[in-house]
Amino acid sequence: MRAVDIFIQQILNGLSIASVITLIAIGVTLIFGLTGIINFAHGEFLMIGGIVTWLAVSAGLGFPLAVVLAILAVGLMGYILERGLFRFTLERPTNGFIVSLGLIVVLQHVVVLFWNPNQKSIPRPLTTVWEVGGVRIASVRVMVIAITIAVVALSFRMITASRYGRALRASVEDRDTAALMGIPVRRYITGVFVLGSALAGLGGALLIALFPITPFTGGTMVMKGFAVALIGGLGNIYGAVAAGLILGIVEGFSAGYGFSQWTDAYSFALMILVLIVRPHGLFGGTSGPRMAS
Amino acid sequence: MNLLAVSDVVTGYGPTIVNRGVSLTLGEGEIVTILGPNGAGKSTLLKAIAGLIRPRSGSISFDGTEVTGLAADVMARRGVVLVPEGRKIFVDMTVEENLRLGAYARRDDAAVETDFATMLAFFPILATKRRDKGGSLSGGQQQMLAIARGLMTRPRVLLLDEPSLGLSPLLVKEIKAIILGIGERFGASVLLVEQNAGLALSVASRGYLMQNGRIVVSGAIAELRDMSLMRELYLGGVTGATV
Numbered sequence: 001m002r003a004v005d006i007f008i009q010q011i012l013n014g015l016s017i018a019s020v021i022t023l024i025a026i027g028v029t030l031i032f033g034l035t036g037i038i039n040f041a042h043g044e045f046l047m048i049g050g051i052v053t054w055l056a057v058s059a060g061l062g063f064p065l066a067v068v069l070a071i072l073a074v075g076l077m078g079y080i081l082e083r084g085l086f087r088f089t090l091e092r093p094t095n096g097f098i099v100s101l102g103l104i105v106v107l108q109h110v111v112v113l114f115w116n117p118n119q120k121s122i123p124r125p126l127t128t129v130w131e132v133g134g135v136r137i138a139s140v141r142v143m144v145i146a147i148t149i150a151v152v153a154l155s156f157r158m159i160t161a162s163r164y165g166r167a168l169r170a171s172v173e174d175r176d177t178a179a180l181m182g183i184p185v186r187r188y189i190t191g192v193f194v195l196g197s198a199l200a201g202l203g204g205a206l207l208i209a210l211f212p213i214t215p216f217t218g219g220t221m222v223m224k225g226f227a228v229a230l231i232g233g234l235g236n237i238y239g240a241v242a243a244g245l246i247l248g249i250v251e252g253f254s255a256g257y258g259f260s261q262w263t264d265a266y267s268f269a270l271m272i273l274v275l276i277v278r279p280h281g282l283f284g285g286t287s288g289p290r291m292a293s
Numbered sequence: 294m295n296l297l298a299v300s301d302v303v304t305g306y307g308p309t310i311v312n313r314g315v316s317l318t319l320g321e322g323e324i325v326t327i328l329g330p331n332g333a334g335k336s337t338l339l340k341a342i343a344g345l346i347r348p349r350s351g352s353i354s355f356d357g358t359e360v361t362g363l364a365a366d367v368m369a370r371r372g373v374v375l376v377p378e379g380r381k382i383f384v385d386m387t388v389e390e391n392l393r394l395g396a397y398a399r400r401d402d403a404a405v406e407t408d409f410a411t412m413l414a415f416f417p418i419l420a421t422k423r424r425d426k427g428g429s430l431s432g433g434q435q436q437m438l439a440i441a442r443g444l445m446t447r448p449r450v451l452l453l454d455e456p457s458l459g460l461s462p463l464l465v466k467e468i469k470a471i472i473l474g475i476g477e478r479f480g481a482s483v484l485l486v487e488q489n490a491g492l493a494l495s496v497a498s499r500g501y502l503m504q505n506g507r508i509v510v511s512g513a514i515a516e517l518r519d520m521s522l523m524r525e526l527y528l529g530g531v532t533g534a535t536v
Binding site for chain 1: 383398
């Protein structure tokens with residue numbers, strides 16, 4: 001195999017994992033932007049999306065239906081957790097962060113309790129491997145990247161073009177002033193929790209299509225998702241997507257050139273480097289909501 | 294009947310009491326001003342009326358209905374809208390997006406388009422800067438945008454907090470003309486908080502003087518202007534009384 005073929009293949013691999021991480025990062029960055037809450041349990045939301053997919057596929061459902069179920073289930077979970085827990089922490093986002101730390105333990109162990117701590121996997125939903133001029137391309141990876149691009153494009157369209165997106169951006173920029181325009185900011189906060197959770201559910205479904213997962217998969221994934229959100233600038237959804245792309249290329253590149261044992265370190269090295277040079281991230285973030293003065 | 298009636302309202306942050314039992318009224322079509330030195334509690338009172346903070350006690354009624362403690366977005370939809378101190382423009386959004394946000398809660402799309410065109414005609418500078426980011430505007434332009442954005446909600450009561458803050462005398466004159474036009478062109482009553490007494494006295498028909506969180510004097514503008522107490526307390530200060 002020529003070096004360039006390996007390179008392309010590795011970039012593709014990097015991008016498919018980065019897709020899942022980007023889906024987490026969007027949720028992390030949106031929730032932080034609107035509420036100031038850093039939800040570290042977002043990785044567990046992703047893991048539960050994977051578990052739901054595994055349960056559905058094991059029960060004989062097709063993968064597409066399993067994905068939809070994962071999105072709905074985790075979206076619903078996000079709704080319940082926001083209404084039941086996080087909304088009481090809106091005045092002090094640090095409390096929301098602490099709640100999320102507790103949720104990590106609870107969610108992991110609920111899954112262990114019912115479905116044991118072992119690895120879970122599903123048969124690959126797409127098994128075709130294309131050979132294009134010596135490059136072997138696994139169709140399942142292309143599927144993951146394509147779905148992510150479609151979802152991200154749709155989210156961008158909603159955020160830039162619709163009145164709801166405009167109101168969401170206004171609420172991220174200044175919650176109080178948004179309320180003065182008649183925007184029901186609290187409902188947007190619930191909406192963002194549901195949307196962010198649904199994206200994590202999708203991410204979990206896509207992840208288990210690529211790799212086996214365990215009830216503890218969420219930890220590393222959310223750390224990377226958080227790193228990507230920070231690199232792009234917390235609160236900046238465009239930044240999160242761009243940083244996810246950068247991370248995918250960097251990880252793929254490093255794996256292709258023989259430093260694969262360091263793959264997990266790159267996102268964090270990149271994060272540290274970016275934060276030293278540009279403390280608000282590459283594309284500029286918010287510092288969380290302005291509190292009522 | 295009064296469009297807006299504030300009675301015995303007490304506000305505060307944490308252990309600090311700001312307003313200590315404030316009562317005032319605003320009639321349909323009126324322009325009323327609250328004057329007073331820095332820290333008197335004028336802005337806090339406006340925030341309480343707009344629903345950004347909850348009064349500790351007392352009551353606020355609008356159009357004959359009790360509205361005490363309603364959230365800001367509910368108040369805005371009912372027609373009581375605050376143009377906050379410091380403009381609070383959405384800096385990352387264009388002038389057009391800022392204006393359209395003002396119409397967020399409205400469903401009368403055709404009327405929104407008419408109002409949008411009216412704003413661009415009434416504030417020509419906004420038409421020129423339509424596609425520019427709010428953050429790129431000058432202080433005066435941002436103030437125009439903030440007022441126009443507030444008017445896009447179709448308010449029945451517009452609460453203006455220090456619209457002249459940091460503006461040149463020329464721009465203050467422009468703001469004055471705009472405030473005087475709000476009533477007839479947009480059918481809104483105005484409650485104006487100002488430190489620039491000259492501006493406030495020249496547009497309002499009635500006024501309240503607030504000090505240490507209390508209304509100390511109230512009356513028609515002509516009476517206020519002549520009041521020696523007013524002069525001692527307030528006009529003797531630095532703010533330019535000429536507009």
